[in-house]
Amino acid sequence: MSKDTTGKSFDLNLFKRLMRYTQPYKVTFFGVAFAALMLSFFSSVRPIILRYTVNDYIIGKDAESLLYFVLLMTAALVLEVISQLSFIYFANWLGQSVIRDIRLKLFNHMIRFRMKYFDSSSVGILVTRAVNDIERIAAIFSDGLFMIVSDLLKMTVVAGVMIYFNWKLSVIIFAVLPLMLYATRLFQKAMKKAFIEVRKEVANLNSFVQERLTGMKIVQLFVREKKEYDDFVAINEKHKTAWINTVWYNSIFIAVVEMMAAVTTGLLVWYGGLQAVMNNDMAKLGDVFMFIMLSTMIFRPLRQIADKFNTLQMGMVAANRVFDVLDTQSRVEETGTVKAGHFKGKIEFDKVRFEYVADEEVLKGISFTAQPGETVAIVGATGAGKSTIINLLNRFYDIKAGEIRVDDQNINDFTVESLRNEIAIVLQDVFLFADTILNNITLKNPDISEEEVIAAAKEIGIHKFIKSLPGGYHYNVKERGSMLSSGQRQLIAFLRAYVSDPSILVLDEATSSVDGHSEKLIQKATERVTKGRTSMVIAHRLATVKKADKILVMEAGKIIEEGTHDDLLKKEDGHYRKLYEVQFMAEEEAV
Incomplete structure (x- = not known):
């Protein structure tokens, strides 16, 4: 026009x-x-x-x-x-x-x-x-x-x-x-x-x-x-x-x-x-x-x-x-008719290919399965395709080839809204609106009461931190949450995910820029939030990697290794073992 x-x-x-x-x-x-x-x-x-x-x-x-x-x-x-x-x-x-x-x-x-x-x-x-x-x-x-x-x-x-x-x-x-x-x-x-x-x-x-x-x-x-x-x-x-x-x-x-x-x-x-x-x-x-x-x-x-x-x-x-x-027609195509209920949590990527730019594949036919209740950690260098997996699971983008299934059903069969209602994400770069902590947690969902938020905060161990702020749950965090530290913002994001009671939890877990006290609170929140539900974690911390039921090692858009922490360490020339020795052992020694 x-x-x-x-x-x-x-x-x-x-x-x-x-x-x-x-x-x-x-x-x-x-x-x-x-x-x-x-x-x-x-x-x-x-x-x-x-x-x-x-x-x-x-x-x-x-x-x-x-x-x-x-x-x-x-x-x-x-x-x-x-x-x-x-x-x-x-x-x-x-x-x-x-x-x-x-x-x-x-x-x-x-x-x-x-x-x-x-x-x-x-x-x-x-x-x-x-x-x-x-x-x-x-x-x-x-x-x-x-x-x-x-x-x-x-x-x-x-x-x-x-x-x-x-x-x-x-x-x-x-x-x-x-x-x-x-x-x-x-x-x-x-x-x-x-x-x-x-x-x-x-x-x-x-x-x-x-x-x-x-x-x-x-x-x-x-x-x-x-x-x-x-x-x-x-x-x-x-x-x-x-x-x-x-x-x-x-x-x-x-x-x-x-x-x-x-x-x-x-x-x-x-x-x-x-x-x-x-x-x-x-x-x-x-x-x-x-x-x-x-x-x-x-x-x-x-x-x-x-x-x-x-x-x-x-x-x-x-x-x-x-x-x-x-x-401009730039919506994710709404092809699904099935309204997703509470998932058991089985996730399958079957030969999934994806590209942000034409002819430049980011994921090159990856396949893996996460069983209900499992915690799957994804590790690899920057640009390996870890965050892309998260984006595709939520249908922020549509795949080029292959299939993604939840509970044995293609995610394209579900309505986008119902699918995303069952998946909660805690991103590395937490975004908060210029509003109260309570509204940033509930996102003004009338089905989530303040009492439920407080109860959830106590469960994951951050109620005391919130109450210490002026106004408590009604403290205005200003634009992008500028009144809080990065660790505090991430704690709010954990609580936001927890109160939504998701079937599947996705964590882009970054603690490199938070203080020791916030890291302990985040570790406790992670354990509580992931308990009993399927979780996919882009792992940055040793504790998460070691406790994961399965670890996916990615490089250049491919999964090159898969297994538990102990299994992967047994591979003498394994990529994960080298990564562990260079990055994670240094972290362990520092502790």
């Missing part, structure tokens, strides 16, 4: 799609249209009243009737104000209602994207789509579409009035209009390109700032403040230049329009006044006054239409970007 839309001044199909979101608000939509109609009517009535006032009562010196017509003009002005107030308020109300619906649909769509989409997409750009671009769509209704329709309607009525009362003076105004329309067309084309560039630079700016703020620790640790600032200066300059281009085009256009309007007024005064003097017909002066007022009502809306059309264009560009995201 993007290429087609950006190549057109107005995309009718895109506009029709956007208008479908107004269907639930038909009454308001037609109410706004009616207010626009009344606005154009009352705007045209005032100049007509002015004409009669000048011709019949000012020149005719009828003071009594003059007061009547002044009151009549005041009444027309009040009705025009009421129409304008209704028009502006309900147009904005409609716009905000539409973007609320679109934003909800967009967010609901994005949270169901597969992980592969987020691997290659900028979070900053997605934020721009969900916030800035959505607001631009609202402007289509508040300052774009309805304003344009209202102004066109007003201009049509005014043109009819002019022709009816004095076609000769009308010719003067109509002669200038083609020049005005041509200038408007050139302006609209230039602004279209400028606004596309503006939206692009806004997205780049948001993405850059979001990434640097998220990675501020790295920026400061490696003393990159000066470099990042210099890069930001360059990006900010591009953003400013994009906006300056729109200001430049706008400035030229406004100057041209004002000049044409002034020339037209001068011609009206010259020709109308000349006719009144030469023909000794003072009644023509009322026409001159009326046409000066009507010319303003022609030229000002025309200038505003160009401005409003720019707003409409920006909104359409934004709508195109938002619909591009909505049209």
